[in-house]
Amino acid sequence: MIKVITSKNNERVKFAYSLKENKNRKIHQMFLAETFKSLQMALANNMVVEIFATEYVDAPSEIPQNLVSEEVLKKLSSNVNPEGVVFIAKMKQYEVSNPNKILYLDNISDPGNMGTLIRTALAFDYDLVVTSENCVSIYNEKVINSSKGAIFQIPVITGQLKDYIGTHQILVTNLSKKAVDFNSIEIPEKFVLVLGNESHGVSKEIIKLATTEIIIPIKNIDSLNVAIAGGILMNKIH
Amino acid sequence: MIKVITSKNNERVKFAYSLKENKNRKIHQMFLAETFKSLQMALANNMVVEIFATEYVDAPSEIPQNLVSEEVLKKLSSNVNPEGVVFIAKMKQYEVSNPNKILYLDNISDPGNMGTLIRTALAFDYDLVVTSENCVSIYNEKVINSSKGAIFQIPVITGQLKDYIGTHQILVTNLSKKAVDFNSIEIPEKFVLVLGNESHGVSKEIIKLATTEIIIPIKNIDSLNVAIAGGILMNKIH
Incomplete structure (x- = not known):
């Protein structure tokens, strides 16, 4: 036709x-x-x-x-x-049975970051990406573009972090004193890696659910871009 | 006033x-x-x-x-x-004497990537960022914005990779069979880490100058976003 x-x-x-x-x-x-x-x-x-x-x-x-x-x-x-x-x-409705490696995105607002994080999760063989309700739409054209086709290959759903408590280790990036160097943690078999908003980081309600708070040691500047932090963490934790 | x-x-x-x-x-x-x-x-x-x-x-x-x-x-x-x-x-004219850790950017065209790479180089305490002539201008407003102020704190110059041959190990990212897993290399005291264009990778003339070609092992997809690759590499090699 x-x-x-x-x-x-x-x-x-x-x-x-x-x-x-x-x-x-x-x-x-x-x-x-x-x-x-x-x-x-x-x-x-x-x-x-x-x-x-x-x-x-x-x-x-x-x-x-x-x-x-x-x-x-x-x-x-x-x-x-x-x-x-x-x-x-x-759009595809995913039902992912028993995912081991999950990326959870809390209030990611920049479409470029969102698409790049989805692309990176696919590259490190994550089973599932879960986005909070207040993230930018994954069907936004800029998200689709920067995912470089990954959106068609890795399951992405909107969901809640609390659904994974008990079954998964919850690894939350947080710039706090409690946070441990991500290099020193043991990689759990089942985990959710949590990344947060570009300006405000992970929300307080989500931090409360953490099994472990993790941090990337850096110098000279307060923080990394969230997609860069995600890349560094997923390269190690997968 | x-x-x-x-x-x-x-x-x-x-x-x-x-x-x-x-x-x-x-x-x-x-x-x-x-x-x-x-x-x-x-x-x-x-x-x-x-x-x-x-x-x-x-x-x-x-x-x-x-x-x-x-x-x-x-x-x-x-x-x-x-x-x-x-x-x-x-604009500041930098004269950096005896830099050890250098990031070299070959034909980076996206201002968001450029700014993010500069921010990340500062975060991992690099001494110098060198950009090829054909990179997007570092004074482009989107570069400045995404550098999050890093542009004011780390020296960034336009220059040529060949100036560092002999004094520095030249580590070039390249998706070739010759490339070795970056996890397996020893971190040299003096090095230049080279990243290339978003679509075409590092140019052939630059690859010829490599001491070592390196690669990040990934699955399911051809490549990572260049700023993500840069983040993963700089986190390890610094």
């Missing part, structure tokens, strides 16, 4: 464009993504609904494909120089 | 605004920065030329200070919700 679209006012283009808003993403349980690499990863996980590309893309024939003008592509893309493909993906 | 400015067309405001362009930054050897924390770090390093703030800021009286309207502040700020202070800083 290949159609040619040259008008920005085409109904399919207007529908795809509407997914730039969180409200519409929620209604339709779909979101926009782009780049060929992300498309590949999304295809491999059966998450592609419809493709908009400037040249024919190799994809299963049952997935509607639209050949679009540069102008239409630019309208749908969130990049200044789009790669040539934008696609609609469907 | 405190002046009150309410017009966006005031000469000092227009001059400060002109520093948003690289061309003007080069001519005047000055750049724009913001947030109270950055101001503190810039003051401590005698780099503040002039302050624009919505309320009086505690700073040496010889530094011109302008009390400005919200409207003026918003014009000068690059943030959607500015903190209340923007300032002009002067």
Whole structure:
């Protein structure tokens, strides 16, 4: 099913464009993504609904494909120089049985940080990413872009930390005196690594649930960027 | 010297605004920065030329200070919700004698990555950051913002990797078969850690200069974000 679209006012283009808003993403349980690499990863996980590309893309024939003008592509893309493909993906409801390695994100507000943390969790073979209700939407285009396709490969759910108490060690990053150097801890078999908001760190209610508070020893400056801290910790704790 | 400015067309405001362009930054050897924390770090390093703030800021009286309207502040700020202070800083010419720990950035194009890498280099007590000619300008406002004031505290220069051959071990990140797991290397006393472009990695000419090619073992995905890779490597190699 290949159609040619040259008008920005085409109904399919207007529908795809509407997914730039969180409200519409929620209604339709779909979101926009782009780049060929992300498309590949999304295809491999059966998450592609419809493709908009400037040249024919190799994809299963049952997935509607639209050949679009540069102008239409630019309208749908969130990049200044789009790669040539934008696609609609469907949200996936994950049920992860018995995850061992979990990343919990508490009130992460920057989409670049969020996407990068999801990408890094996939790279260190985490089983699950859980985000608090007040995190930036994982379907925000900037999150999708900076996840570099990881969003299609690692389960990400919205959830509560308390669901993992008793079964998992809760390792919470916190710049407190109580916190221990992360290099000195033993890696538990089942754990949740908790990272917090860019300005305020992990919230007090969440810190209370910690089995261990951990810290990365640094000099000269108060803190690391949260995605960098996450990378350093996940490289060791996985 | 405190002046009150309410017009966006005031000469000092227009001059400060002109520093948003690289061309003007080069001519005047000055750049724009913001947030109270950055101001503190810039003051401590005698780099503040002039302050624009919505309320009086505690700073040496010889530094011109302008009390400005919200409207003026918003014009000068690059943030959607500015903190209340923007300032002009002067570029510093660094002469770093005998640096041991150097971060070399080859063609880094994303300002967020650049700023974060500078912040992380400061946190792990590096002596010097050297950027290749084709990196994004370190005085780009997004670089300054994401460095979180580190730009005022760690020497950053534009330079060439070949200047460190013979004196320093050259550790180059490269996704090649020749590359060794970074966990297995001994930390040299004098080294340059080299990170490369977001899409293309370190350039071929630079890889040729490597003493050792290193890699971070990951799974499921081709690569890490360059700032994350930098964080993981600097945490170990410093």
